[in-house]
Amino acid sequence: xxxxxxxxxxxxxxxxxxxxxxxxxxxxxxxxxxxxxxxxxxxxxxxxxxxxxxxxxxxxxxxxxxxxxxxxxxxxxxxxxxxxxxxxxxxxxxxxxxxxxxxxxxxxxxxxxxxxxxxxxxxxxxxxxxxxxxxxxxxxxxxxxxxxxxxxxxxxxxxxxxxxxxxxxxxxxxxxxxxxxxxxxxxxxxxxxxxxxxxxxxxxxxxxxxxxxxxxxxxxxxxxxxxxxxxxxxxxxxxxxxxxxxxxxxxxxxxxxxxxxxxxxxxxxxxxxxxxxxxxxxxxxxxxxxxxxxxxxxxxxxxxxxxxxxxxxxxxxxxxxxxxxxxxxxxxxxxxxxxxxxxxxxxxxxxxxxxxxxxxxxxxxxxxxxxxxxxxxxxxxxxxxxxxxxxxxxxxxxxxxxxxxxxxxxxxxxxxxxxxxx
Numbered sequence: 093x094x095x096x097x098x099x100x101x102x103x104x105x106x107x108x109x110x111x112x113x114x115x116x117x118x119x120x121x122x123x124x125x126x127x128x129x130x131x132x133x134x135x136x137x138x139x140x141x142x143x144x145x146x147x148x149x150x151x152x153x154x155x156x157x158x159x160x161x162x163x164x165x166x167x168x169x170x171x172x173x174x175x176x177x178x179x180x181x182x183x184x185x186x187x188x189x190x191x192x193x194x195x196x197x198x199x200x201x202x203x204x205x206x207x208x209x210x211x212x213x214x215x216x217x218x219x220x221x222x223x224x225x226x227x228x229x230x231x232x233x234x235x236x237x238x239x240x241x242x243x244x245x246x247x248x249x250x251x252x253x254x255x256x257x258x259x260x261x262x263x264x265x266x267x268x269x270x271x272x273x274x275x276x277x278x279x280x281x282x283x284x285x286x287x288x289x290x291x292x293x294x295x296x297x298x299x300x301x302x303x304x305x306x307x308x309x310x311x312x313x314x315x316x317x318x319x320x321x322x323x324x325x326x327x328x329x330x331x332x333x334x335x336x337x338x339x340x341x342x343x344x345x346x347x348x349x350x351x352x353x354x355x356x357x358x359x360x361x362x363x364x365x366x367x368x369x370x371x372x373x374x375x376x377x378x379x380x381x382x383x384x385x386x387x388x389x390x391x392x393x394x395x396x397x398x399x400x401x402x403x404x405x406x407x408x409x410x411x412x413x414x415x416x417x418x419x420x421x422x423x424x425x426x427x428x429x430x431x432x433x434x435x436x437x438x439x440x441x442x443x444x445x446x447x448x449x450x451x452x453x454x455x456x457x458x459x460x461x462x463x464x465x466x467x468x469x470x471x472x473x474x475x476x477x478x479x480x481x482x483x484x485x486x487x488x489x490x491x492x493x494x495x496x497x498x499x500x501x502x503x504x505x506x507x508x509x510x511x512x513x514x
């Protein structure tokens with residue numbers, strides 16, 4: 093929609109072929125329906141969020157970036173607000189308002205839209221685009237912008253068509269993986285027993301080894317991974333993040349699990365991955381053992397399971413007690429120092445082995461896609477086919493949560509629209 097509107101705004105005659113029955117479906121589900129548009133962080137930090145491929149966006153962001161997006165929305169009377177740190181949302185926190193903006197943008201610039209129209213092929217002659225073919229029609233044209241999205245959330249229409257179409261034209265597709273996706277663990281029974289537990293202010297660390305081999309002394313004291321300034325983690329540590337986590341019936345979800353998911357998925361290609369959850373990262377193992385001992389002495393007649401209510405959420409207590417090997421009905425004054433140390437160690441390192449990601453259909457973004465080596469970063473034009481432009485999630489670009497993925501889509505859409513119009 094951004095690409096089509098911008099091309100038409102510059103005077104091109106534009107036909108938008110939409111696979112589904114209405115526009116903007118993926119925008120509607122972004123940010124849980126609130127539409128996290130962009131982020132207020134500086135450009136260097138912004139580009140870091142995309143990993144090594146972030147450099148590709150430098151020239152695009154110089155042409156259309158966050159302030160340009162905000163100005164564009166202001167043209168349609170949409171104000172923005174900053175929430176939850178640096179995240180930018182429409183003031184209404186309603187994604188429908190953003191879809192309304194783009195529909196108006198298309199209407200204002202006389203873009204023709206055909207709904208329920210899936211594209212089969214882009215037609216090329218003497219290495220130049222000459223048209224687009226659907227099931228029923230052929231549309232001649234001088235330029236095509238491929239803006240089909242990725243392969244996640246197929247109910248929105250993004251079922252990976254763009255990869256097939258681009259591959260037919262000779263483009264290389266970097267291996268597709270789910271990004272920002274929940275993780276499935278081997279210990280499903282343990283996960284089920286903790287299902288629904290919301291873990292706040294914990295540290296999740298992934299290791300390139302089985303969970304039982306993890307040395308918790310190697311857990312970093314600060315975050316490390318994609319998008320974080322500072323030295324890269326050294327193996328066996330893959331990534332480590334502090335924040336909120338959710339235990340589900342199949343494994344781990346929540347912000348830090350999602351942000352670490354791609355690094356873990358890629359690491360699984362090399363060997364086993366185990367994770368350690370520090371439930372009490374604000375205190376050392378020694379300090380935690382001392383605090384437990386004080387509680388056991390102070391409340392000697394209470395049971396171990398009762399005392400753990402001060403340390404764990406309700407849904408975590410029973411499975412944690414079973415995992416610790418200390419009987420839950422044991423009174424505190426009968427808990428030995430070795431048992432106290434074992435409980436403290438478990439609080440500091442609750443471990444799971446990762447089986448893999450949950451399904452691609454549940455991922456927030458698709459990692460992988462069209463190789464950036466075959467795309468001009470100045471113009472978003474294909475280096476292989478004249479008249480072909482590419483933008484958005486179909487590219488081998490993905491980022492952490494925080495508005496970065498939408499900003500990349502808007503920016504590459506804007507630039508591809510401008511260049512296609514020429």
